[in-house]
Amino acid sequence: MTAGKQMYSLWDDLDRFDLGDSGAIPSEWNGKKALYLEKMNSAIYLRDEVKYDSFRLQAEVAIPGEVGFIGLVFGAKDPGNYELVYLAPVEIQYDPVINGSMTWQIYNGPSYQRPLPDTTGAWHKFSLEVQSEGARVFFGENTEPALIITRLQHGGQRLGKVGVWNFLPSYIRNLSIEEIPPASIEPEATDFSKLKSESFITEWYVSSPLIQDGAKDQTWTKAFVEENGTLNINRIYQAKPGAAVVVKSDFVIEEEEETVLSLGYSDSIRLWVNDKEVYQGDWCWSPPSHDGRIRPDFANVPIKWKLGVNSIRAEVSQRESFGWGLTVRTGLSNAGRN
Structure with missing residues (x-):
């Protein structure tokens, strides 16, 4: 496998993204240039589809206030259906968007969310390793996943648009997409x-x-x-x-x-x-x-x-x-x- 990696600053290369009606604008937070988003349930997409079978999505993210959510999107079939994992002030949440709606009320508990110490007001590294049967979520410099998603609700659709997402004020910078070796994630079937x-x-x-x-x-x-x-x-x-x-x-x-x-x-x-x-x-x-x-x-x-x-x-x-x-x-x- 020949590894590939794409890098996007998100403050001076926005022509590579479809911003839709997100209102996203270049800005700065805590001395770092970044993309600022403040709408509710808003996603922006890289114009080109990711062709990797397995890949890592990674970015630096920040939530400036007590309420805010910033996430990474993959496997987007259309603007209303995509896989989403986001960082909230005190948790990580898997929240697949289905028919245009967030579904965190349905997908709750340890299989879909994990608590964190308060992340408000600081920059953090946020990563997803996407595989054919699921995804691993990493926070900060920790090499152990904070959350393992064993069932992707859109059917393991890896190919498709990737991007970033927000709900209320948040910042994101230095998005990267890197091809990684395939790794097994045991799928969880409905019993x-x-x-x-x-x-x-x-x-x-x-x-x-x-x-x-x-x-x-x-x-x-x-x-x-x-x-x-x-x-x-x-x-x-x-x-x-x-x-x-x-x-x-x-x-x-x-x-x-x-x-x-x-x-x-x-x-x-x-x-x-x-x-x-x-x-x-x-x-x-x-x-x-x-x-x-x-x-x-x-x-x-x-x-x-x-x-x-x-x-x-x-x-x-x-x-x-x-x-x-x-x-x-x-x-x-x-x-x-x-």
């Missing part, structure tokens, strides 16, 4: 048998988006949950304020049983079991009290299940433009599909 043994609902039907005066001429799309048991509605419909869908699932049990159903969701939900409303609530990003992340034990509802066919139905709606979805565990040990 539906394990999820079912933990009583997750793994299959749902998702309606077409609701309209203001109610659902008319609904169509239904069969969907499966992610590896963490969450239904990612972003894969089907764009998350935008006011959007709403109905999701439903039926299953059979062989005797009556009482359990505690647990659920997590974003942003708002009404939930029915056997056509009886059992829960409604809101859960949005509103720091510091609400982080908006979807967790399967966020809410608990006692349920008396009936012999035979049981149904779960929910209306899930969006207030923001981030990831939306839900996760449900019935608490039943043996529930068959209808």
Whole structure:
């Protein structure tokens, strides 16, 4: 393999990038020239595609204030679908953008995010090593990865546009793209048998988006949950304020049983079991009290299940433009599909 490396200062070679409507401008922070970005959920792309099978993306990044996010993009299929890993003031987050929406509310926990000491107000080296089945994330001069991503949500799409991304004020400089030797990252497949043994609902039907005066001429799309048991509605419909869908699932049990159903969701939900409303609530990003992340034990509802066919139905709606979805565990040990 003949190694290759491309270097971009990001303050005097911006003609090599598609800036879109990012508003990115050359600037300076802590005595270093850099690219300054301040919009929300904004990406800029290198005009040329990366042709390396395995490569390292690296840059110097800085977050000047208490709130800000700066990241690296790869495998961009189009402006609304790409792999993203970003640095936040106190964490690293894998946050694949799907249908134009960030999805950190869906992909949370140690498989997707890692805590850091406060990084605010200083320059840091930030690197990704992208392989066919995943990516390794490095912070600072540490030679051990801070995070290993074992499942790329866009299907291991390495080829495509690369670039940089931000959410609120941040700086980035000296982006490099370097070919590296292939290295194995053991892929993580969705273990539906394990999820079912933990009583997750793994299959749902998702309606077409609701309209203001109610659902008319609904169509239904069969969907499966992610590896963490969450239904990612972003894969089907764009998350935008006011959007709403109905999701439903039926299953059979062989005797009556009482359990505690647990659920997590974003942003708002009404939930029915056997056509009886059992829960409604809101859960949005509103720091510091609400982080908006979807967790399967966020809410608990006692349920008396009936012999035979049981149904779960929910209306899930969006207030923001981030990831939306839900996760449900019935608490039943043996529930068959209808």
